[in-house]
Amino acid sequence: MQESGAFTPQFATSAITGILWLIPVAPMVASGVIALLKQPRRKLAAGLAIGSLSISLLLSLVAFCHVVAGWAHGSVIREFVNFTWFRFGSSTVDLGWVLDPLASIMLVMVSFVGLLIFIYSVGYMAHDENFTRFFCFLSLFAGAMLGVVISNSLLLLFMCWEIVGLTSYLLIGFWYQKPSAAAAAKKAFVTTRVGDVFFLLGIVWLFSQTGTLLFYNHGVGSLEGLALVNLLSQHAGLGLSAAGAIGLLIFAGAVGKSGQLPLHVWLPDAMEGPTPVSALIHAATMVAAGVYLVARVYPLMQIGAAPGGTTTALTVVTWVGASTAVFAALIAVAQNDIKRILAYSTISQLGYMMAGLGLGGVAVGMFHLITHAFFKALLFLGAGSVIHGCHEEQDIRRMGGLKSDMPLTFVTYAIGMLALCGFPIFFSGFWSKDGILEAAQHWDLSKGPFYLLVFGALLTAFYMTRQVCYVFFGHWRGHGSAHESPKVMTLPLAILAFFAIALGVIGTPAWPWFHAFLSNRAASFDLHGFAEPGLGLLMLGSSCVVFAGLGLGWWLYGNKSPKPEAPDALEKSAPWLWKPLRDRLYIDEFYGVTVIAFYGWWARVADWLDRRVWGGIVAVIAWLFGLWARLNRFLDVDWVDGGFDKTCEEISSGGGLLSRVEGGRVQNYLRILAAAVVALVAILLWSSRP
Amino acid sequence: MTGVTMGINSPLAGYLLVAALLFAIGLAGALVRRNAILVLIGIELMLNAANLNLIAFWRYGPHPEALTGMMFAIFSIAVAAAEAAVGLGLVIAIHRHTDTTDLDKMNRMKG
Numbered sequence: 087m088q089e090s091g092a093f094t095p096q097f098a099t100s101a102i103t104g105i106l107w108l109i110p111v112a113p114m115v116a117s118g119v120i121a122l123l124k125q126p127r128r129k130l131a132a133g134l135a136i137g138s139l140s141i142s143l144l145l146s147l148v149a150f151c152h153v154v155a156g157w158a159h160g161s162v163i164r165e166f167v168n169f170t171w172f173r174f175g176s177s178t179v180d181l182g183w184v185l186d187p188l189a190s191i192m193l194v195m196v197s198f199v200g201l202l203i204f205i206y207s208v209g210y211m212a213h214d215e216n217f218t219r220f221f222c223f224l225s226l227f228a229g230a231m232l233g234v235v236i237s238n239s240l241l242l243l244f245m246c247w248e249i250v251g252l253t254s255y256l257l258i259g260f261w262y263q264k265p266s267a268a269a270a271a272k273k274a275f276v277t278t279r280v281g282d283v284f285f286l287l288g289i290v291w292l293f294s295q296t297g298t299l300l301f302y303n304h305g306v307g308s309l310e311g312l313a314l315v316n317l318l319s320q321h322a323g324l325g326l327s328a329a330g331a332i333g334l335l336i337f338a339g340a341v342g343k344s345g346q347l348p349l350h351v352w353l354p355d356a357m358e359g360p361t362p363v364s365a366l367i368h369a370a371t372m373v374a375a376g377v378y379l380v381a382r383v384y385p386l387m388q389i390g391a392a393p394g395g396t397t398t399a400l401t402v403v404t405w406v407g408a409s410t411a412v413f414a415a416l417i418a419v420a421q422n423d424i425k426r427i428l429a430y431s432t433i434s435q436l437g438y439m440m441a442g443l444g445l446g447g448v449a450v451g452m453f454h455l456i457t458h459a460f461f462k463a464l465l466f467l468g469a470g471s472v473i474h475g476c477h478e479e480q481d482i483r484r485m486g487g488l489k490s491d492m493p494l495t496f497v498t499y500a501i502g503m504l505a506l507c508g509f510p511i512f513f514s515g516f517w518s519k520d521g522i523l524e525a526a527q528h529w530d531l532s533k534g535p536f537y538l539l540v541f542g543a544l545l546t547a548f549y550m551t552r553q554v555c556y557v558f559f560g561h562w563r564g565h566g567s568a569h570e571s572p573k574v575m576t577l578p579l580a581i582l583a584f585f586a587i588a589l590g591v592i593g594t595p596a597w598p599w600f601h602a603f604l605s606n607r608a609a610s611f612d613l614h615g616f617a618e619p620g621l622g623l624l625m626l627g628s629s630c631v632v633f634a635g636l637g638l639g640w641w642l643y644g645n646k647s648p649k650p651e652a653p654d655a656l657e658k659s660a661p662w663l664w665k666p667l668r669d670r671l672y673i674d675e676f677y678g679v680t681v682i683a684f685y686g687w688w689a690r691v692a693d694w695l696d697r698r699v700w701g702g703i704v705a706v707i708a709w710l711f712g713l714w715a716r717l718n719r720f721l722d723v724d725w726v727d728g729g730f731d732k733t734c735e736e737i738s739s740g741g742g743l744l745s746r747v748e749g750g751r752v753q754n755y756l757r758i759l760a761a762a763v764v765a766l767v768a769i770l771l772w773s774s775r776p
Numbered sequence: 777m778t779g780v781t782m783g784i785n786s787p788l789a790g791y792l793l794v795a796a797l798l799f800a801i802g803l804a805g806a807l808v809r810r811n812a813i814l815v816l817i818g819i820e821l822m823l824n825a826a827n828l829n830l831i832a833f834w835r836y837g838p839h840p841e842a843l844t845g846m847m848f849a850i851f852s853i854a855v856a857a858a859e860a861a862v863g864l865g866l867v868i869a870i871h872r873h874t875d876t877t878d879l880d881k882m883n884r885m886k887g
Binding site for chain 2: 751757
């Protein structure tokens with residue numbers, strides 16, 4: 087019997103897999119060390135954070151190359167190390183990490199984007215008093231996120247997932263002196279917790295059915311054949327197998343984390359945090375964790391599908407994703423806060439990813455995740471640069487004309503914006519979005535998601551054009567004068583901009599390297615990929631949609647620089663549409679009058695019960711005990727004490743009386759003696775009389 | 777008493793009566809006088825009354841030929857002499873200390 091909790095690797099296939107745990111642990115250790123630093127040790131804190139993440143990036147690249155090399159030689163790379171955490175009864179709880187194409191590509195993305203954002207933060211947070219605390223949280227976040235990526239156990243993944251949630255809370259509320267930031271942090275924490283409860287239910291169900299939470303474990307992991315067949319054979323009602331139901335519960339966790347309908351409300355408010363946080367957590371990595379989770383447990387959702395068909399679970403994922411994509415894009419149209427627009431855009435794009443997973447499989451969704459991570463991080467960092475240059479102004483109506491004041495920011499922002507819109511051919515967003523649209527077009531169940539996603543693409547192009555026109559075109563409408571940001575901030579922008587363009591190369595239909603890599607097929611360069619039936623038409627159509635959106639935006643907003651107080655161009659032409667969009671379709675208000683009102687009512691009921699019912703019972707019992715105590719007091723004081731006191735008094739006064747005999751006068755003693763002798767003689771005489 | 781039964785007219789009774797009288801006078805002196813020296817004299821009288829009893833009971837007892845009563849009396853007189861010496865010494869010491877021999881003023885003997 088081996089000791090529980092002992093570190094006993096069962097299996098390690100290569101050196102890099104053996105030390106894969108270092109990737110998340112390095113930033114976590116750095117975070118712990120930074121937490122112990124004093125506030126003025128800024129350089130050391132930043133150095134530790136950046137250095138540790140550089141180690142992670144280096145190891146991630148090695149791991150990635152290892153997987154790619156294995157794949158190029160035609161062997162399936164899926165290496166894992168498992169160990170027993172503890173055992174209870176006959177069950178064991180195992181943890182472990184895994185290296186496969188999915189994990190390797192996420193590792194590189196997270197550590198690379200994270201590193202750029204760390205560097206950017208050095209500039210952005212340069213004047214903040216709590217610089218070291220910021221880097222402590224950032225490092226902890228990066229470590230936990232990398233932990234999510236390499237987990238081979240749903241439990242380990244859940245732990246890291248929760249640490250990610252915690253750091254998200256800490257970072258959103260980083261400026262906790264602002265009441266709105268503190269409230270936003272709480273909202274994010276509570277809202278994602280709703281999803282996490284379902285996630286936890288899914289974990290427990292999975293464990294009770296399969297007895298293991300490991301994903302891969304030589305054929306007996308929960309995502310491998312035996313367990314899947316077992317799960318498929320059990321019916322959970324509503325036409326779902328146990329596998330599908332568990333998959334949907336886990337998906338609910340992803341809905342919370344990835345801001346999908348209906349749990350998206352926390353993400354726009356999360357923009358209260360510092361901008362690098364918004365870029366790192368609420369655009370590039372953490373919100374992508376939900377998508378990654380769905381991709382990770384994809385076999386659970388997919389099992390039971392006919393070839394080319396779909397399952398109930400995947401259909402749910404698709405519809406949730408597609409409706410979120412359009413819903414959030416609609417709201418983004420009518421927002422005026424530069425970061426809020428990007429937040430809704432992020433929700434919308436996450437919807438695209440989910441829809442991509444549901445429609446086209448892991449590769450389609452993940453490709454959009456990777457490209458989106460780069461260009462959305464770019465956009466957020468660009469927005470941060472704009473905010474920084476405009477003296478912490480976030481309202482796009484009070485900006486304008488920045489293309490000449492901040493040229494470098496403008497160029498990179500424009501690249502990010504075009505990538506997000508899906509501008510044809512040259513930008514990565516075009517290829518990843520087209521992959522999703524193509525999958526939607528070929529979906530048999532319904533054409534609904536396809537039309538939703540196309541409409542979403544139009545809206546995306548429109549609201550991004552509106553934002554760019556407000557911020558960079560026209561003339562300056564703010565206070566003071568804008569200035570370009572320092573190099574430490576613009577350099578990451580340039581690097582991200584490069585990838586926002588270049589990443590498209592690995593996912594074109596002619597050379598679908600990314601898809602082949604994730605699905606373990608050989609990739610080949612073949613221009614005939616473009617010649618698939620309908621593909622050219624689709625690409626042309628989606629390009630037209632993008633151009634329509636761009637044109638519409640430019641027509642309404644281009645170079646006009648309206649006064650900050652003036653109504654929006656769209657508001658003038660369609661006020662009935664504008665108002666509900668500006669008010670975020672009243673979702674927050676809806677939750678306010680339903681869920682929160684219910685909780686408020688329930689709290690009042692509980693309060694009333696507490697005061698009247700439970701409080702009353704307590705009061706009655708207290709009164710009874712008081713009565714009993716008074717009775718006891720009466721007995722004690724008047725009876726016991728009284729009797730005792732009286733006895734003592736008597737003894738004392740008796741002693742006083744007796745002490746008078748002992749008066750110190752010899753003759754008194756003699757008198758008593760004589761009297762006693764007389765008495766004695768008298769007794770003797772009396773007793774001896776005949 | 778001692779088993780010797782005699783009438784009131786026997787010579788022993790006369791001695792005993794004298795001794796009892798002597799004892800009563802001594803006791804009264806010891807109890808009522810305030811002068812410590814006079815109290816001591818009373819005590820001497822009581823002792824001598826007891827000695828007289830001893831001699832009388834010996835002389836008229838069943839074994840007058842043995843000298844036990846005489847021995848008792850001589851011992852008793854010796855002890856009384858020693859006691860009188862100690863008592864007088866104490867009285868002198870107290871007198872030196874408090875300048876009085878009044879027993880009512882010597883009331884510091886309580887514990």
